[in-house]
Amino acid sequence: MNTPTPALVTRRGAVPLPRLALLLLCAAYVLPGLFGRDPWRNADLTAYALMEAMASGRTGWLNPTLGGMPLDTPLLPHWLGAASVTLLGPLLGGPLAARLPFALLLAATLVLLWYAAYHLARTEAAQPVAFAFGGEAAPVDYARAMADAALLAFIATLGLLQMGHETTPELAQLAAMAGVLWALAAAPFRPRLARVAALIAWPTLAVCGAPAVALITGIGGTVVCRQSGYAEVRVMARWVAGATLLAVTLATLGGTWAWRVGSGWSPGDAWSIGRQWLWFLWPAWPAVLWTLWRWRRHLGHRHVAVPLVLLVAALAANLAMRGSDRALLLALPGAAVLAAFALPTLRRSATAAIDWLSMCFFTTCAIAVWVIYVAMMTGVPAKPAANVAKLAPDFAPAFLWADLLPALLASGVWLWLVHWRTGRHREAVWKSMVLPAGGVALVWLLLMSLWRPLLDHARSASPWVETLRPHLSASPDCLAAPDLPMALVAALEVHGPWRVQARADADCGWQLKVLRDQPRGAQPPPAPAGWVLQAAVRRPTDREELTVLWRRLPR
Known part of the structure; x- marks a missing residue:
């Protein structure tokens, strides 16, 4: 005997959101921030600097470096941005050209999420209760309304706001995660296309820097598919397992299989991560908890199990990485779909x-x-x-x-x-x-x-670079910046542009160092032997940092 669902939706309750209104909302979310701004600190600027360096030929595409230092970052998203800068940079400018493919990735994520929620809501176990005298929502109308709800919940989450508009690998991971969700959701209705999507989404997720999440979702997705009542979905289990194996293999060959697991947990870490979850997943997380409670007798059904697998995988990665918000970003597609299934049960x-x-x-x-x-x-x-x-x-x-x-x-x-x-x-x-x-x-x-x-x-780091420009020669041989954060090295290369060497053994005629905890009025430290102080400047919006510039004395 089938367990009755807790969803109560009438035919009038399944009215879809007007398509024009939905498209305008998505445009109002995706387009602002695309035009008329510099890359922002820190991850956004670092990623763009690497893309621009690859596009201009200052570094290679297979082993790219920034300031002479290799970066532990996946290549595929940077190739995407660098290719766009190469093709469109002369016409649109580098920053806008780099953002365009990532804006398209965000738009693709919205589309994939909508269709994933639509397919999950079409399954028999997700349908609302049938009324004795009729009047309940039609399956297709109900699925469309639930897909609209999931998309709205996704846009409403606070954690997506900034990182969803950056040119970073995490946005490519998010789009791949939405592809994983769609592949699992569409298996009963679009079996061939779902299998192709699985072979694309899981390897893409892995090579874009999230192989552990790809492995967890692959194992969980295989288990969910094997237990399904749909024959097409049970066949899909083999494809998911194969896609997962391919993802792990490519991640190993590409060197993206890096465990950034934190150590030395403390009670303060748990409190910090808890607060992070509260705001990052707001307003989805209360609805997610309500869904898990009201649909607790249906946890094995795909409309709950599939998004739950994705959510648990991302939360596990966030915990393992001691509260990485970049890992938590991947929890949003699953959280949005689960939040949508709470709405038909709310008072x-x-x-x-x-x-x-x-x-x-x-x-x-x-x-x-x-x-x-x-x-x-x-x-x-x-x-x-x-x-x-x-x-x-x-x-x-x-x-x-x-x-x-x-x-x-x-x-x-x-x-x-x-x-x-x-x-x-x-x-x-x-x-x-x-x-x-x-x-x-x-x-x-x-x-x-x-x-x-x-x-x-x-x-933007441009105002900081402008404070340095009057003190540097027009074209210095090179600028040594040992121990400088990669975001500041990126700023010097993008806004300078100067040839920066961040290696400790760099032999340059100029050297730059950023000193922390230096309140206004503090004097710069003495110059090292063989160097003379050229300038000491501050970032316009920072009160505690002092940037000192030294020039090498003639040998």
Whole structure:
């Protein structure tokens, strides 16, 4: 006897989200931050510097180096960015050209997630309860509504906001993880295409830097497929196992099989990781827990087991790496799908609480962004303007209609959305995720329009490099930067551009060192023997770092 599902969805509750509205929401999430900014510290800048060095021929494509130092990073995502810089850089500029393929990866992730949730919701075990006199949701309509809910939950997660808009290998891993999810979900309905997707997704996940996650999801996916009631899915188990074996082999040959496992756990680490999970997976994690409780008698069915395998694999990697947010990013596709299956089981009071919390929080955030923007432009209110001047003393705000108009449009859409949601629109199963997803997209668009110049000034390394430029000769032979963080080496190569040598034995006519815990007014240390102090400068937005530049004396 089949166990009844806890989902109660009427035919009116399965109405799909309008396609134009869904596409505009995705565009409002993907496009802001793509144009008009420098690569930001730290991972974003380091990845772009390596791509630009490969594209310009300063380093090889098979064994790339930055500042003469090899990097422990997967090659495939950097090849993708470097190829785009090579082809489109002369037309669009290097940073935008490097971002384009990664923006497409984010868009592909959204598409794969939607279709994965759609296929999982179409399975018999995921269907809502059939009413005695009819009126329940049709299977296809229900699946579409659940896919909309999963996509909204994915966009609403806070952890995706920054890393989803970087040019880093983790975004390629995320797209591969979404491919794994789709391959497992589509097996009963698109068996041939699902097998091809498995042979692509698992090896891609491994060679992009997550072989351990690929292995765990491959083992878990094989077990889930073997226990399925669909004959096509049981056949899929062999393909998943083969794809996993191929992934492990390629990761071993490519040198990406590196265990970055932390040691020396302490109670403080557990507390820190717990807090990280709370904010990174918000607002999905409460819904995930509710799904696991309400669907506890269905944990073996694919619509729960498949996303749960992906979620557990990513959480295990996060724990093993002592709280790496890069590993936790891979938990988002599984968490979003699980969160969607909580929505048909929520009571009206719970959905109302989600709506009011989202409305109050994101409206407050939007007001804060607008107030500080007006203060930057006009000096009123005086206190926010003074705080901006204190935190970014060299920043000169400039008014641009291209920044203001999208922000005004997005704010107007948000007000309409709040008005719509607070009205009598209670039927749609995805309704509780509209305000969280719309609020995240709103705040991101406001930040990337109204605050984009300020954030670019604060997070770009270009202002720091500009403080060094007057003190360096026009074309120094080379600049030694031993023990300098790779992000700063990347900044020197991208914004200099100077030939930087980060090796300890570098023999250059110039040497640069960054000193920590140096408050303003602190004197630079004496120059090493054979060197003379050329300059001591500070990053405009950093109060505790002192950069000293030494020039070698004639020998």
